[in-house]
Amino acid sequence: MKPVTLKQIAEQLNISVTTVSKALKDYSDVSPKTKALVKELAKTLNYKPNTFAVNLRTKESKTIGLIIPVIVHHFFSNVIRGIISQAEKKGYLVIILQSNESYELEKKQIDLLMSQRVDGILISLANGTANFSHLNEVIAQDKPLVMFDKIAKIVKCSKIIIDDRKAAYMATQHLIDTGCKRIAHFRGALLPQNSIDRFLGYKKALLDNNMPYDPSLVYICECGDMSFEEGKKNAQQLLNDHNDVDGIFINTDLVAIGAMTEFNKQGVKVPEDISIVGFSNWFMSSVISPTLTTVDQPGYEMGRAAFKQLYREMKQLKKNKPVVYKEIVLETALVKRESTKELVK
Amino acid sequence: MKPVTLKQIAEQLNISVTTVSKALKDYSDVSPKTKALVKELAKTLNYKPNTFAVNLRTKESKTIGLIIPVIVHHFFSNVIRGIISQAEKKGYLVIILQSNESYELEKKQIDLLMSQRVDGILISLANGTANFSHLNEVIAQDKPLVMFDKIAKIVKCSKIIIDDRKAAYMATQHLIDTGCKRIAHFRGALLPQNSIDRFLGYKKALLDNNMPYDPSLVYICECGDMSFEEGKKNAQQLLNDHNDVDGIFINTDLVAIGAMTEFNKQGVKVPEDISIVGFSNWFMSSVISPTLTTVDQPGYEMGRAAFKQLYREMKQLKKNKPVVYKEIVLETALVKRESTKELVK
Structure with a gap:
């Protein structure tokens, strides 16, 4: 069954295609009687306007x-x-x-x-x-x-x-307020504005609290498909590089969950040994153990x-x-x- | 800057719109020289074919x-x-x-x-x-x-x-093989074929293993937006209704994760007191604690x-x-x- 066209309706009613088209659009120069006939037949035949043709005219x-x-x-x-x-x-x-x-x-x-x-x-x-x-x-x-x-x-x-910078500042400040003294950051990729801003918010919170900014505590992850694996890898690397980190602000929840999985495997306790704040508030973050402190992104x-x-x-x-x-x-x-x-x- | 049209190209080259159109489509009745001119100008002006018009012709x-x-x-x-x-x-x-x-x-x-x-x-x-x-x-x-x-x-x-029935059978059989004697099922909504089939697979596994089928052990959930909450609610209800259930096959992972959260809260140990198998293999299921046994759905x-x-x-x-x-x-x-x-x- 092919779609019904205006032409078929016009032929059946013995009127022009233009009249059918105008009737369907309620133009005032078509009589109410013709309009009713056209609409009735269109409904019976299950006529659907061809949006391509319509679009071509309206440019929408x-x-x-x-x-x-x-x-x-x-x-x-x-x-x-x-x-x-x-x-x-x-x-x-x-x-x-x-x-x-x-x-x-x-x-x-x-x-x-x-x-x-x-x-x-x-x-x-x-x-x-x-x-x-x-x-x-x-x-x-x-x-x-x-x-x-x-x-x-x-x-x-x-x-x-x-406001990524403000949100990251708030996340880092929370780590400071809960007693963390040496805070690392797992940042996102280098280019995206939001990962730059989250990094800057982290840095500013440290400086405002008279804590030194140490570039060796900043780890990069692409935060794409491999986020979870990147979190595990960075956590492993951090344990190799530093033995005094007690808090991490992490660019996105999935990376944070990867890091927590690695810490758990290595016997590092969260939050007792290392506290973690994520970013985004994925649903998952509320059901893992321990549940993840994070920034809710709407x-x-x-x-x-x-x-x-x-x-x-x-x-x-x-x-x-x-x-x-x-x-x-x-x-x-x-x-x-x-x-x-x-x-x- | 409005999109460039075939007409503009035609006017600039002082040829017809039809020739421009044919040239862009490599028709054989247009000379190679004209084709080259048209294509060159189209490129310079950043001409993009109007797919609505094209679609109207090709009906695709x-x-x-x-x-x-x-x-x-x-x-x-x-x-x-x-x-x-x-x-x-x-x-x-x-x-x-x-x-x-x-x-x-x-x-x-x-x-x-x-x-x-x-x-x-x-x-x-x-x-x-x-x-x-x-x-x-x-x-x-x-x-x-x-x-x-x-x-x-x-x-x-x-x-x-x-094959939902086969997969559900396999899931239920695994509960039986790991020692479960009284197995409940949190099924999906009543209409969808896949929740019917998963239920039938569960039932058949019980009967094939000479375990009685007890309708009071089957709980329904819609498995929509509220899946996690439904899992918690059903788990709570099951604990009220029965004290001898030691395994549950659950229609989907998110409901299973809700149930596990409730059991954890109530001090019911998974898998020691109640074993759970989910369905779908959400990523989340591999990172929660305990990790969830489930059916991988591709x-x-x-x-x-x-x-x-x-x-x-x-x-x-x-x-x-x-x-x-x-x-x-x-x-x-x-x-x-x-x-x-x-x-x-």
């Missing part, structure tokens, strides 16, 4: 593109959920692409979405992205683009973020806010009105659990 | 639709990853929708995808879906449809599944296989050749960990 595809680094990631799947829930309300479909933290792939995917004429693009950058011309090109073509979580400060567009809200901003920009553009870029900073909170000690009185 | 949208019950779910996010990786290889984009286990929403989403003229649809059914006319309509319109994981046996289309492979089958069907359809429906059954394996005891010699 009612789809948006979403590029994220990794899908199997508690934070990002929550972001996706937030975006889809909001897009659905406004009648938009979401095409999802995964960059696998690769700049090359991300660039290709931007091209693909542009040639598909999506109405707007939401993106969280790959770790490997250091050149932003593919994004500037999107903006130059008047296509709304909103960045979230992993952003580039120098690209001029709207951004939905958290993924679902970030997804909602990102779509809402994109929607505002798509609407402005449709009206040929200027778009005002916004930087929206969402709140974070420290979730205190068992991987850190009680506050020192 | 190069997009497929994917409907899944929940995104924030380790198994489903792995399925998505598998689908996207495969779709990308073949140049297809994936529109992802989440049914939230609701039949009404799923129905609406099918309509939306059909009116968007996707080339094919992949679906894992919502728990609430008991009527399948929305799916039969898709098939009646010659649109390729492949079901995976949560399927309906009576719908005539390709299906990618595991999400990534299922996603790949589902797209591959859909692709075969889309290709057949394009050639106007008949489509042969396939039922592909992927292998599962029991992953033995700490939540069950050693084998009884």
